[in-house]
Amino acid sequence: MVAAVAAIVVQRNLFAVVVLGGVYSFLMASVLIALDAVDVAMTEASVGAGISTALLLGALYLCGAEEAQPIRRPWLPLLVSLVTGGVLVYGTLGLPAFSDPQAPIHRHVVPRYVNDAERETGVPNVVTAVLASYRGYDTLGETTVVFTAGIGVIALLRRRRRKGEGQ
Amino acid sequence: MRHYLVLRVIAKLVIPFMLLFALYVQFHGDFGPGGGFQAGVIAAAAMIFYAIVFGLPTARKVVPDRVAETMVALGVLVYAGVGLAGLVLGGNYLDYFVLDHDPVHGQHRGIFWVEAGVAITVSGVMLKIFYMFAGRRSSRDDE
Numbered sequence: 001m002v003a004a005v006a007a008i009v010v011q012r013n014l015f016a017v018v019v020l021g022g023v024y025s026f027l028m029a030s031v032l033i034a035l036d037a038v039d040v041a042m043t044e045a046s047v048g049a050g051i052s053t054a055l056l057l058g059a060l061y062l063c064g065a066e067e068a069q070p071i072r073r074p075w076l077p078l079l080v081s082l083v084t085g086g087v088l089v090y091g092t093l094g095l096p097a098f099s100d101p102q103a104p105i106h107r108h109v110v111p112r113y114v115n116d117a118e119r120e121t122g123v124p125n126v127v128t129a130v131l132a133s134y135r136g137y138d139t140l141g142e143t144t145v146v147f148t149a150g151i152g153v154i155a156l157l158r159r160r161r162r163k164g165e166g167q
Numbered sequence: 168m169r170h171y172l173v174l175r176v177i178a179k180l181v182i183p184f185m186l187l188f189a190l191y192v193q194f195h196g197d198f199g200p201g202g203g204f205q206a207g208v209i210a211a212a213a214m215i216f217y218a219i220v221f222g223l224p225t226a227r228k229v230v231p232d233r234v235a236e237t238m239v240a241l242g243v244l245v246y247a248g249v250g251l252a253g254l255v256l257g258g259n260y261l262d263y264f265v266l267d268h269d270p271v272h273g274q275h276r277g278i279f280w281v282e283a284g285v286a287i288t289v290s291g292v293m294l295k296i297f298y299m300f301a302g303r304r305s306s307r308d309d310e
Contacts, residue, residue, distance in 0.1 A: 038200035042192075046208040051293055054215050058300035120271070123197045123278060131202065132278040136261040140246050143285050147243045150292030154236070157299040 001027045013066065018056045025049035039127045109134075171220075178220040185213035193286055197275075203282035207289030214290075215297050223301050235295040242288025249280045 004024040011017050025048030032041035096103035117129040131139055193206035218226035253262040263277025264270040 039202065039205075042200050042205045043208075046205050046212065050212050051208050051215070054212070054219075055293075055297060055300060058297060062300065062303055120274065123275065125197055125199060127200070128196050128202055128278065128282075132281045133263060133274055136250075136263075136277075136281065139281065139285065140250065140261065143243055143246050143288050146292055147239060147288055150239050150288075150295060153296050154239075154299060157303065 001031075014060055015057075018053055018060065021056070022049045022053040025053075039125075174220055178216060182213050182217055185216070186210060189213065189286075193282065196282060197278065203285030204289055206282075207286035207291075208293060210286070211290040211293035211297070214294050218297065218301065223298070227298070230294060232295070232298060235291050235298065238287050238291025239295060240288075242284045242286070242291060244284075245287060246281055246284035249277055249284070253277070 001024060004020050004027065008017050008020045008024070011020065025044055028048065029041040029045040032038075032044055100106075113126055113130055113134065117126045117134075118124055120129075123129045123133075189206045189210040192201035192209060193203060196202035196206070214226060214230055217229065249263075250261040254260055258264060261277075263274045
């Protein structure tokens, strides 16, 4: 994964960058499988490596595959991203140890989900039970977000096209 | 892509299985990994593959723009409709226990329809965005 990221940073050909992004997503999906998060891994593989690669390639087809030379040297953005990354890494030092059963997140509602989900919903996959039933409102909101984003993209692209037809 | 015979034959062989896998992920999501979101993406990917190999106009004949646009809104409406059905049957919004005499069956039914709504919206959005991206170059050439 580190090699993929380094290659993405160095590479100037955007086609290679998109393909390397897909490679990175697949590696990330394998990491998530190793962490026993199969549902997330599946989403990462299908969305990150599949659909978004296809859409980015479609965008490249429209705008050319070579990265433009930056006008100025991007020192300030680099500094901002390094500082943000550093703060996030510092934040992980305060997290409970990996797979610590006494961690707060495992003592609040998780025991109820893990113990009662199958009896209450009849669905063996706890992830699906939480997603669709216990946290139904959140998923409704998520679906609405996808809907809104899709409508926004459609509205943006379509207006441009109509203007072109009118001229 | 009109002349890539191997690609066209392979695509014809593979696409039905991709759609079948999407349905499997959709309906097996209760038992294994998967669910509406992943299934919607896989179904949209199958259609995008079809569009890449056989050309955009052919794909637009199979799933017209209007259908994709309708799917975008329909999925959210299905999801919200499940919630309203709970209200009508005397429960809270998005309360699945009242959807059947047996509360566990009600949960099953609610989750099924909710996941269906998610899948419909996601695949509609993905397909429509791809159509718009792929259609821009050709509409610009027409001008």
